[in-house]
Amino acid sequence: MSIHTILIANRGEIACRIMRTVRDMGLRSVAVYSNADRDAPHVKLADQAVPIGPAPVGESYLVIKKIIEAAKTSGADAIHPGYGFLSENAGFAKACADAGIIFIGPSPDAIALMGDKAVAKRRMITAGVPCVPGYQGEAQDDARLIEEAKTIGFPLMVKAAAGGGGRGMRLVDEARSLSVALTEARSEALNAFGSDILILERAIIKPRHVEIQIFGDSYGNIIHLGERDCSVQRRHQKVIEESPCPVMTEDLRNAMGDAAVKAAQSVDYVGAGTVEFMLDAEKNFYFLEMNTRLQVEHPVTELVTGLNLVALQLRVAQGEPLGLAQDDIWLCGHAIEARLYAEDPTHDFLPATGDIARLSFPEMEGLRVDSGVVSGGTVSPFYDPMLAKLIASGPDRETARRSLIRALEETVIFGVVTNRQFLIETLQRDDFASGQATTAFIAENFSEDDLAPIELTHREAALAALVQHIINRETHAANIPHQLLGWSSATSLATPYIYEDLCVDITSHSADEFTAQVGEQVFQLHLIESDNNRIIVNCDGKGETLRFASNSSAQIHISFGARQFHLTNKVALASKAADAIGEGDIRATMHGVLADIFVTTGDAVKTGDRLGVLEAMKMRHDILADRDGTVEEVFAKAGMQIAANSPILKIEN
Template sequence: MSSIRKILIANRGEIAVRVMRTAQRLGISTVAVYSDADAQAPHVACADEAVRIGPGPVGESYLVIDNILDAARQTNADAIHPGYGFLSENADFATAVQKAGLIFIGPDADAISLMGNKAAAKRRMIEAGVPCVPGYEDADQSDERLIKAALEIGFPIMVKAAAGGGGRGMRLVQDMDALKNALVTARSEAANAFGSDELILEKAIIYPRHVEIQIFADRHGHVVHLGERDCSVQRRHQKVIEESPCSIMTPELRADMGAAAVEAARNINYVGAGTVEFLLDQTGAYYFLEMNTRLQVEHPVTEMVTGLDLVELQIRVAQGEPLGMQQEDVSLKGHAIEVRLYAEDPNNDFMPATGKIAAWRPADMAHIRFDAGVVEGQEISPFYDPMVAKVIAYGDDRETARKRLVEALRQTALLGPATNRDFLVTCLEKEVFIKGEATTAFIGEIFGETGYTADPINHETVALQAVLHFIHDRQQALARAICVPDALKNFSTVGAVQTPYSLLIGEDTYDLIVSSAKAGSYQVDFNGEEDLPTIHVETHDNEQVHADVTLSFNVNNQICKSRAVVDANVLYHALQSSNQALFLSSTNQLIVTDDGVDGSAGGMVTAPLHGRVIDVFVQVGDKVEEGQKLAIVEAMKMQHEIFSEVDGDVVDVRIISDQQVSVNDLMIEIAEKEDEENS
């Protein structure tokens, strides 16, 4: 056995921090690696030592094996933990680590190589007798052969990248007309994400659950499973909510699926932590999907119901120790649910969001765990996955865990970039989820073709936003004054102090007047909307607008709480009331001039997000039609297609392939075709 003294974590963000937490508890020193974009990131501050490995793009930093090995040599690390993503399932990396005389905290390269390719893995599982989805996983990758295979399988089918996961390079195809484009886009996305454009086809299982079994194996021949996780709630094949145990699992089915997962691991001489993923259909039949040869993002729910630290088990197995448990020693107690908090805008087709975190205030509650990789003031970069934190709730039963998780999200404030917090709360509150009936079709069925749209902002909420601006403005003014008694803070010789506001919230502008005759009492009137009654707002606390303070308000006799902070003239606001919890941002247009262009308008095609141009399909002089594909921009590991909003002629193209663009950068200009009826 080899005792590990110092671990280099070849990753970033919350998983790096999470591995460091266990390592340091075990008395093991830790080394962080970081790119230029992550120089001030929490995982760097958390580590005992840190080494720069390159610029922001992953291809120049976190994916450069030589740079990571150099960092290990510089710091005399004797082991490397790959986390998940990046190089965690790269067989060449595992081999290089071992050749360098270091301990790789993960499985052997042969197992990674075999299970990292969906086609090879599926062939091996079929040989081992593990149930698999009917499909095509052969070497011939020509369009002709794939089209023929699709016809043999029958639609609908799934097109998948053979070399990766996480929803990248994956497309659901309903008919032959959509297949050709799906092959092109899946290949492109797979090649960019995983360095391989190999595809497999599978029969689409309709309305399944995505259930995975956590397995652990040591070098002494012991293999156990640690129960299951239900990861059915997904958007674009990326997991959104995970829980353990699965709400419809029976002891018999758990034993059966667990045995299949253990056999899959034994068949390839697996060592360490792994996850065998299955599709579970409505009849109780299950099919092998893939095996992830690493720690999973959702491992905390297994930790909470088993009481085990999976990172500690990984380290002990890597040192050559036996697992120290038999299958009969594993038991599941209670229920745990995890959600992934992303920097993305659900109201804009879940586009990744970037920018400065103005405030980060996770809820402080019993039975709630936050695995986070962000701090206040940090910039969310376009280079990496948009997940900023995981929130995990535990309860003696599923409903207790669910309620705790909803409350924790409501009490959490992440202000600055758009987030999916409100979307997560909405999902957790849907009746289908409450009943434990959600399948992989849940999000599509609940939110339909148009996707998620937040409830309209009511006038009471807008009024509160205006009062927060008023309080902040007065706070700033008083800070410049020598001394003002409380009794004179809102004193005016001509009656109540009246202040006009023109608030931009999202794409809507609200003109209103805030009046205050005394501190703590306000009335808000909307200009030009005489049918709207005056809204009365009262505060119950010391009035200071900053994220360290939770303010209580009475808005037209409804009690709500707020955390708010102003950054660069934008007021960010976390609102919690009896019937809603939402994040808002607003700008007072009476004091701020917007010089930028926000989004594409007509023929001015601007970048919807920070990213890298993958392809450009038009050039100057081309005629285009509304809905025609113009370009593809990749950001945070996903590709986003850009379409024309108008008919017209291309008069300017300012982008080329492999170019970096920032949000609102002008990419293409189209001279809009005149309406013939008006010409």
């Protein structure tokens, strides 16, 4: 049952990650791609690529028939589903078997059983795996569920029996709120998973979310590879994961590992799987669910065990024994993973879209980056907004934590809103640093003010203006000797820059010496080093490394460690508008939220007038008139999500 060619029925970073192992093992990889992914990295990395249709997942990545046809067309003898999409679809696993294609994962029966939370919980109770007290029966009428809730007690969790990811889930604190929660959970579950069956569980308040990685082969050998702590979550979605768990003891690890192996044995599990538990403050643990696939956070396990889980999957799938006993597994050092998402923490972590103007990751010892996007790519609204996973490892937890903070600070991602700053602040919080984070971490550690849009400081405005000044100088004075840059026979003149409501005057004293005045504050600036996308400056005696991207004289993306902005210099914009009469076709310069519109049809405007405000890249950006005239038509409304280049209004002479 030897495998030669593997089709990866997925996209993004997980497809790229699997392909690298496939290549390292001397095998061929086949990518599938939708119209939106025609130029995606996973397509270019594969030995062969097969198109599967339009961008929506329901017309491409979730269509079993198209995936099977792609496998047959490409000559693939195996399919790796990655995670998400069809990875936990029992029908897909069966379709692969019916087509004579090896499915790299467990049996359809195991997937189906563990995919139904009610059935899975009943099986776990029979297998002796600790479970949260609750109701997982077949009777689903409100009267029965309300009666069972009284027995369980409040607070309790209402959960969809099918699916996951927090959908169809409600925390109910008191009896009078239960009926509404049941109705909402049923509706959400039916829309998300096609099933409105619910289960009830006693709510474990502020638990840790700890999962055990298990592995089984077709000879009945099942072992566990230690645990991962995945407690830092938003909307029940994991954000930070680590291994080992900060509060784990050897006895607790053995007990949880034994329970996870029992769970896997109860369904004759083959391949990689994860048994998820809730761990309370008294170190009691309870079965939550089993994920019958490779997890997003599998790299932390790989880094502390030294094992390649994808390689193990491929060997087991082609009938080889696992080749490992429980005594062979040792956890060495510590690893922490952060998920870099295109999402906006200032707007309840809503997914963001847009073009990636620039993307780069640092090269550091102990840092692993799994990514499926590149500079110039587009984050579309059709797929999960995860851009990359940054995983730092070291001999101990503190080393890994500090390394990951530095790696995120040195990561450059411009053009789309991300959670980069939020990740850095999470890793810096005392509760996380001391290993005390529970699933209540974000709610307890981040207030509304903490998640509010950041404001540009005077110092940051001065540095941004200096960067734009240097860019413009080097653009227009490419043939002037370095020693003459900034020289003038007259008194030094200040060059103005205006960002939002801050006016910065930059004065050049030599090629490398400047002053910047912002209001009453004056900053002494010394240029140390500059290249295409990085400038090192000494500002009032303190060194600053600034990373930036700019494709116009008016706009710049710039980061100051964790903080970053997309700024528009109104002076350059107004100058540009004065040099040439605009066309009056006012469009969004980037993806964002149209926060305000200040004009209506028939209003008279002049060049440079503020017409509205676009919120994007964690900042508010003024929309300015590019000509004198009258507002002919307004196409958008305040509060709307708006895509880059979408029309906002039209100005007529």
